[in-house]
Amino acid sequence: DQQVKQNSPSLSVQEGRISILNCDYTNSMFDYFLWYKKYPAEGPTFLISISSIKDKNEDGRFTVFLNKSAKHLSLHIVPSQPGDSAVYFCAASALRNAGNMLTFGGGTRLMVKP
């Protein structure tokens, strides 16, 4: 049973437009959420995180929104650039119970067209 789901396996966006990547979770114990970016044959790199006490966190072109009642979070990238093309993983942890152990979604492949 997947506790973290990314229902869109791929997304294609024009350069300069907004990219919106979605993530849903089922475990109400999750209290910390992260987004990672991954290029082929490389390890994931951290992008942005959000604690459950917030509903929005912004870092440059990247903004993460958290809707706890819907158990849903999203990553917005504005404006999208060709270098953003990668696989994006949503991850969640229950810090109070399990330290930093992360549960990952299946990933969404973002393709930004020039």
Place this chain on the structure above:
Amino acid sequence: DGGITQSPKYLFRKEGQNVTLSCEQNLNHDAMYWYRQDPGQGLRLIYYSQIVNDFQKGDIAEGYSVSREKKESFPLTVTSAQKNPTAFYLCASSFQGLAGGNTGELFFGEGSRLTVL
């Protein structure tokens, strides 16, 4: 430079052989993790260790073994009991909790691709 190093980057194994993947970190992190990625799938947790000489099974520990004799090292052995070992293996490390400005992120190595022939 501080970081996390995995070796080898590519490894080929015959069926029935055990192989060990190395993971070393010099970030002074307490916790270390092993994840597996299969094509088109997310990362699944194999084993994790929050402190030296202690480790816990993740979601898919069957056919794998680990040790944590040193804080810096967390090797993963893929045994012959693992039915589908061909995959991309990722090691990660982190501080514990969010104290001291820690963002809670895991730092990943570059990965090791294991292929069983």
